[in-house]
Amino acid sequence: MSVRIKDIAERVNRSITTVSRALNGYDDVSPETKQLILKTAKEMGYSPNTFAQRLQKQQSDTIGLILPTFSPRFSDPYFSELLAGIGNKAADLGFDLLVSTRSPGPEENETYEKLIDGRRVDGFIVVRTRKQDQRINYLLSRGFPFVAFGRTDDCDRFSYVDEDGYFGMQLIAEYIAGLKHEKIACILPPQDLAFSEKRLAGLQAGLAEFDLTLREEYIREGDLTQKSGYQLGGELLDLPDRPTAIVACNDLMAFGVMSAAQDRGLVVGEDVSITGFDDIPMSEYSYPPLTTVHQPVYQIGGMVCEMLIRQICEEIQDLQQVLLKPELIIRQSCRSYT
Amino acid sequence: MSVRIKDIAERVNRSITTVSRALNGYDDVSPETKQLILKTAKEMGYSPNTFAQRLQKQQSDTIGLILPTFSPRFSDPYFSELLAGIGNKAADLGFDLLVSTRSPGPEENETYEKLIDGRRVDGFIVVRTRKQDQRINYLLSRGFPFVAFGRTDDCDRFSYVDEDGYFGMQLIAEYIAGLKHEKIACILPPQDLAFSEKRLAGLQAGLAEFDLTLREEYIREGDLTQKSGYQLGGELLDLPDRPTAIVACNDLMAFGVMSAAQDRGLVVGEDVSITGFDDIPMSEYSYPPLTTVHQPVYQIGGMVCEMLIRQICEEIQDLQQVLLKPELIIRQSCRSYT
DNA sequence: AGTATAAACCAAAACGTTTTGGATGTCAAC
DNA sequence: GTTGACATCCAAAACGTTTTGGTTTATACT
Known part of the structure; x- marks a missing residue:
């Protein structure tokens, strides 16, 4: 059905290793071979099987976002904007975004557990934090990477972005x-x-x-x-x-x-x-x-996402805690009391 | 680090095959062995590696949703509700939901292409259809499963749900x-x-x-x-x-x-x-x-999602086209003109 | 001539599953 | 005592990558 590295290797008369290395830009491939492989790959319409890569690399390049839906009719413009901020940044950095919607409670915690156990995500973004946040306690206890949008009663052990x-x-x-x-x-x-x-x-x-x-x-x-x-x-x-x-x-x-x-x-x-x-x-x-x-919800989404990805890629290991100073927007819904 | 089928197999002195088959409920495993395997798996905290399964099964159990974000500040309560409808149904049926946010245009189409080529999703939900919909034409041309929320100028070749x-x-x-x-x-x-x-x-x-x-x-x-x-x-x-x-x-x-x-x-x-x-x-x-x-946006999300999954699992192959009769809700923003 | 260095390549193992195509042993029926 | 049916089990292949630990050949240096 679809083109594998093996198919390219046969066509250009090189080993699978060489093709893989050429495709990934290693320099132990001669320029001519590399050129040939790249060209052939394109011709044949090759694109790698994501799951094979992930299995081998032992990482999912995916971040998880579990939206707490309070009512059955979850209608909140705030979240769609946050989602866009997270989603666009994730895409920019080459990560997938896995979204789940669960109302707070045991089902929500199970969803975190399942995604971790199945190794389906590399980290989470936790939104709308609670004072005593079970999700965060759970992630902390498992030592799983996450960044929160919002603080908790006890938030000196994890990275977050919050408005003040x-x-x-x-x-x-x-x-x-x-x-x-x-x-x-x-x-x-x-x-x-x-x-x-x-x-x-x-x-x-x-x-x-x-x-x-x-x-x-x-x-x-x-x-x-x-x-x-x-x-x-x-x-x-x-x-x-x-x-x-x-x-x-x-x-x-x-x-x-x-x-x-x-x-x-x-x-x-x-x-x-x-x-x-x-x-x-x-x-x-x-x-x-x-x-x-x-x-700035959109920007916050982007920040949180970027912080998480940095943390996953181990570019950062110390905690990052960002507190944004908000701005008052005066319009016309108030007047002085006389 | 984490428990593999192999580890269980060694512990119970059975082959990898038998463990796998016991775990998947096949009946060519004796009741006692099955019991033992299940118990041991639980004890050892086994849970399967999703990517290995997906690689082997050649399916992703994931559906893709690419939200067209018109403005940079994508703030629409309608979409958050739709998302909840889709997400909850997907979770119920054991599917992951991969969400991307892209503004309409070439980048949007590339995102569809990338997800298909990387075999990352088994099908798409296409929302907010356009009269001439490039996304739909593309999916149709590749023969890739999808269900649309909304019709197009030429919609007799795909499944959709739409309100009338x-x-x-x-x-x-x-x-x-x-x-x-x-x-x-x-x-x-x-x-x-x-x-x-x-x-x-x-x-x-x-x-x-x-x-x-x-x-x-x-x-x-x-x-x-x-x-x-x-x-x-x-x-x-x-x-x-x-x-x-x-x-x-x-x-x-x-x-x-x-x-x-x-x-x-x-x-x-x-x-x-x-x-x-x-x-x-x-x-x-x-x-x-x-x-x-x-x-009924929430329900529509659920329907579209279920139709897609049915289609992916090949429970259905004929087109399904659903047109919902909407209902007028009279409140107080109108009065008779005198 | 002999030795070190570098460039180009590759076989095989590994990631963790599922599935294929048997093998083995037991028991009942003839 | 042979045959067939059945229950239970398994080795090996397969999915498609990346990585490890090399080998071979050519070139440069003493």
């Missing part, structure tokens, strides 16, 4: 407080996610600079979807003493809050101020355009 | 026309995409039932992002004789149009009616909730 959520929320807090808001509410990500408490802490720290605190009743925990933003935002706005500003911990929830506000006849950016986090492309064209914190 | 965009837009047209709108505008997908003209034709057919036609000046072509919906929606609304209803060909663009309308002080669902297409989860929680056409 504390700092980002501090910027938000300072901005909102600077706008003279005092009744400030917040919709947090699920508690078990690592960035949840960092963002809360940053928000509180920023407010503290203005001698403000976050009232208990103004804190809600969402699941990062627009739906939950809508529901929790609605609850907050229906409070007898309703907040004048609502800080959502991602853009999607912020959009939900905006809908809830508009539902109640409130004008966003007038009657109530709302902020997001992530700066997904949509947030520039919402109504009103959303004030948020920019996170 | 013609029918869906007809539903929209009938609904809008039934609401007594006459000045109806439309924002189409990029012309080269296969569903573009189908949706336009369906819209026109639906309107024709009410003796309405689409004015030339009311037709725009977007790129399916919220941004383009915002810009083109703005253009339409700034027309001297502005439309009273705007039909966007996907939800994301509809959101953009909604923002443009609100920007101009118009109340969506009052002063102007707007519809979408896809029914992504977000559309239920926009303001106002979006009237749209439902497309």
